[in-house]
Amino acid sequence: MASKLLASTLRQTLTKATAYSVTRQFSTAAAVSVAAAAPAPDSYEDPNGIIMKGVKIAGRPLYLDMQATTPVDPRVLDAMLPFFLSRYGNPHSRTHLFGWESDLAVENARSQISDLIGASPKEIIFTSGATESNNISIKGVMHFYKDKKRHVITTQTEHKCVLDSCRHLQQEGFEITYLPVGSDGIVDLKELRAAIRPDTGLISIMAVNNEIGVIQPMEEIGEICKEFKIPFHTDAAQALGKIPVDVEKWNVSLMSLSGHKIYGPKGVGALYLRRRPRIRVEPLINGGGQERGLRSGTLPTPLIVGFGSACEIAKKEMDYDHKRIMALQDRLLNGIREKIDGVVINGSVERRYAGNLNLSFAYVEGESLLMGLKEVAVSSGSACTSASLEPSYVLRALGVDEDMAHTSIRFGIGRFSTEAEIDRAVELTVKQVVKLREMSPLYEMFFFLLSLLTEKEGVNVWPGFPCLVTPEAYDWENNNFHLFDRVEADAASAFIALWLEKYNLSSQSQYEDVQQLKWNGDKQMVASVRNEVCKRLLIFALSEEAYLFHRRRIAESSHK
Template sequence: MKRIYFDHSATTPVHPEVVATMMEYLTDKFGNPSSVHSFGRETRKAVDEARAKVADLIGAEPNEIFFTSGGTESDNLALKGIAYANRKKGNHIITSAIEHHAILHTCEYLANQGFQITYLPVDQYGMVSVDDVRNAITDQTILISIMFANNEVGTIQPIREIGKLAREKKIFFHTDATQAVGHYPINVKEDNIDLLTMAGHKFNAPKGVGALYARRGVRLESLQQGGAHERNMRAGTENVPGIVAIGKAAEIAKRDMNEQIAHLQGLRDKLISQVLATIPHTQLNGHPTQRMPGSVNFSFHFIEGESLLLNLDLKGIAASSGSACTSGSLDPSHVLLAMGLTHEVAHGSLRITMGLGNTEEEVDYLLEVLPEIVARLRSMSPLYGAAASEQVSNPCSTCHRHE
């Protein structure tokens, strides 16, 4: 049976070149980067080179990159670090209703510490309004945090415009870019970004390593105490193999990005057009054009997403119904609900995210098996017959692609 991986937003396979590069630092080059002898010096050099590669990927300077354990730690360091370092200036933070839980739960924690949090709504495409950001700003606002691209529906936010507004108002701007780094062009200077989160396992490095970009001059309060690692920002001996790996992954991502974007956009657009043309009562979630190259999210009315995933898995296809961090939950996606979908429609969502190694033949196989699975599941739904007939006689825009 074919085994096809369409869940790259959850995690990605480690690139073979990354594996080859990091293996040396799991075996022969094992020194502590803080040691002054030759074993330590060679790993310190490797860490410095990786820092430069990660910085180059996003248009930053090497001394603006702080290595972490991943996206969640980077988000915590960005939000708590800014909040604690600037609490004398204000206590207000602006974010959106569709952020990853690494942001939402950190904001909940800060709210319990006395900070005021504004959660901005999104439109039907999952897009934040720049005007809503502007209207939410008060004289107490110290931080705006809006994700670069949504992990569930793939919508790309107006980051440059929000960053420009924040810069004009002298407010720090952070973006959780874990879904975008390595897959979409980012330049922190041109995009007016003060802080940016990334996770290595989202762009073909291993799990357990990430980074936070913090613009030079941005003051953060460290979250953990110990040694002077990462310029006193993150105590603890560096994860050298992971850091070398994320550096190599960043180098490969920059090298191959244009080719990968073109390839994935072709697969994405083929999948969207053919699914909407062949499976009735289906809607595309997220922005029709301002979306990540390999990201697709559908809602199939009258069926339940978990049953759809199980049936796809039986055909050898790995997909998702939302964020991997909440896939065990019975609650519908907070992202889809924020976009205005009903609980019933949100429960029937399918996230297909493509990446390294995916081919047109794999998309064709999905297009072959998906209509049959959806039809079979609908045939078992007591709601399908009556509701489908009603929608045929009284069509609504949510049953078709957003125009």
């Protein structure tokens, strides 16, 4: 397919461009290729499979990591190719046609991008990516207004580049407030209000989270920023082209955008910089004064053209893509939940971008799951942090327990994902989770504990999973659990509390909050209560007390 594509593009290019320049291009290219690389055997791909990093797989894995990056849309590549091959002028060259046509293409891309976000083309500044845009926004704004403004508000779940820029400012003596988020990953507007100070110079909150896909209440945050006249920066790299973005509605002053998250090329991004009221930044990169002096350096015309074209396509196809991705997400989630229990969605269920599904599989460690899922390209969190062993800081900010944070997998669905891919991913995931659970001592202990409760205490506890599910909750006809809809969470927690009290365990601090669990009729709450109860049971199962209690029981029974 790729060769077809390239051939068709080349055909286009060749008919448009002059024969002379093209031949010249190719003759040099061929010469370079002969000189540089002798016909090298493919280093890791051969007909029998792929061996890389010690892992052998039968073929290329299916790609479900669209938050890390996306493939370039063939239409985008079509738009880009002429600017590599024949229209290679420097857009800043004012003296010849090559420069003029490149400049025209860049300006065209600028308006394609501004169209997608409801801005004016003059408010778009090209950068190398969202990381650079975030850096310019945070450091640039604060450095510019440093005499009066000494305080920045951001959230704990921001992308690493925002957090790191803030750390950098902290070292320079600025003060930063890292707002906590709720268990659904959404920032609390009251807390945001409370955090605002007279010297607050910037509020930076991302639109769509890269790890868990939750969408922040942008309009409401924008309102607050307007009220206090504070510049509002948002990292919209994961939001652009996926959810409707409107700089007027959101009232943002600065916005970071990225090309390779929306089926455009890597290495290009943009910064939206509001003109009315004007927001000013100090440039990070000095030089030839391109992009109104805010970001010097020759613009990469082909990449920018690709970015612009990707934005245009995204604008046209956003609704269609959204419906499709939504259906695929449901297919993935339902497929997995049909087969295995103990699957938890991290982050808000309602306010989320459908293409990002972050799941935790209780009692299975994420990295080992990923290792078994080599035929599915997924990640356990953001690509930037997937090398470290630490559980995701985003999940920890959500209050996800460390043990559950270790079990998360992010499935990223995109424009080119297919139903067959989703089905295969479901199949492999289920197979692997079942295998690892059989191997998991935690899973074993949990069942042991439940059966202990059932048999020894005569309590009506069904060894359902991951919580206390009564036999009534079991749908015998369909062989299925009514997952927790019928479970009275407060009854469950009361039962646990009683049980702990009975064995004098309730006085210990780690069990205290079990009794504080309350059911407020909210489904989300049921989920969190369930997890809480489940967690307590686990802690108990792992603790010395459980062992001692168990021994005591046995000693008693044998005594009788």
